[in-house]
Amino acid sequence: MKFFVDTAEINDIKELAATGLLDGVTTNPSLIAKSGRDFLEVTKEICGIVDGPVSAEVIALDHEGMMREAEILRKIADNVCIKVPLTIDGLKTCKALTSDGTKVNVTLCFSANQALLAAKAGASFISPFIGRHDDNGFDGMDLIRDIRLIYDNYAYETEILAASIRHGVHVLECARIGADVMTAPPAVIKGLVKHVLTDKGIEGFMADWAKTGQSL
Numbered sequence: 001m002k003f004f005v006d007t008a009e010i011n012d013i014k015e016l017a018a019t020g021l022l023d024g025v026t027t028n029p030s031l032i033a034k035s036g037r038d039f040l041e042v043t044k045e046i047c048g049i050v051d052g053p054v055s056a057e058v059i060a061l062d063h064e065g066m067m068r069e070a071e072i073l074r075k076i077a078d079n080v081c082i083k084v085p086l087t088i089d090g091l092k093t094c095k096a097l098t099s100d101g102t103k104v105n106v107t108l109c110f111s112a113n114q115a116l117l118a119a120k121a122g123a124s125f126i127s128p129f130i131g132r133h134d135d136n137g138f139d140g141m142d143l144i145r146d147i148r149l150i151y152d153n154y155a156y157e158t159e160i161l162a163a164s165i166r167h168g169v170h171v172l173e174c175a176r177i178g179a180d181v182m183t184a185p186p187a188v189i190k191g192l193v194k195h196v197l198t199d200k201g202i203e204g205f206m207a208d209w210a211k212t213g214q215s216l
Contacts, residue, residue: 001175004052004161004183008035008042012186013049024052026105026127026163026183028083029059040076047077053124055105057083058093066093074102081105081124086114091121098122105161110138112146119156125181130174131164140164141173148178168192 002023005016008031016022025046032039047054056076058069066089070082074097081103084090094104098121105125106118110133118126128147130140147160162174165184168191174182 001179002052002159002181003189004055004181005189006031006163006165006183006185008032008037008046009186010035010042010045010049013046016186016189017049021189022050022052023181024054024081024183025050026055026083026161028055028057028107040072043073043080044076047079050079052079053081053103053105054079055081055083055107055125057107061085061087061089063089063092063096066090067096070097070102083107083127086118091117094118094121094123098124107163110143112143112150115147115158115160116150119151119154119158123158125159125161127161127163127183129164130162130170131166133164134166140170141177144174144177144179 003021004024004026005013005022006026008027013025032042035042043056056073058066060066060069066084073082074080082097083105084093086106086108090106094106097104103124105127106123107127109115109126109128115126128143133140133143144162159180161181161183162179163183165171165182165188167188171182171192
């Protein structure tokens with residue numbers, strides 16, 4: 001499974017990139033606004049930190065506007081992935097961009113039928129929102145499971161990018177089902193390394209080492 005981080009905070013991206021765990025970055029207008037920086041400037045800086053795809057979302061809701069904005073965004077760097085909403089105009093834009101060799105992340109997916117449409121439109125990534133799906137009384141994992149089955153049935157190359165990840169259990173279940181990618185906030189990714197028995201083991205080793213009176 002590929003790991004993307006869902007943030008526009010440069011320090012967090014650099015920290016995770018240094019671990020070798022990071023395969024890409026996802027951003028959206030809300031995350032960019034939270035960073036307090038210029039949209040194009042921060043996107044360019046992120047693209048320079050990671051080699052993998054960096055999703056940059058269009059703001060326009062009409063096809064012509066999306067194409068105009070996508071033209072600006074994809075000039076930022078070769079690893080920019082254009083993010084479009086799962087609407088008719090978004091799918092039309094997806095088809096036009098992927099036909100031209102540009103990676104596209106179709107976002108705000110909440111049904112398997114929507115994911116099917118995105119795959120037919122040639123999407124590079126489909127982003128089903130697990131946490132938000134759960135919030136509305138549905139099972140986000142059932143959504144991932146259905147998309148995986150449909151994509152495998154027809155050998156679609158669109159990668160399932162599990163989004164709206166809230167905790168480690170979401171990551172585990174997505175990996176078990178076979179999501180290609182997961183994107184999560186920095187705190188969730190860092191939290192995956194934590195386990196009480198690991199902490200206790202380290203404490204025990206350190207205590208035993210201290211008793212030897214040695215140093216390295």
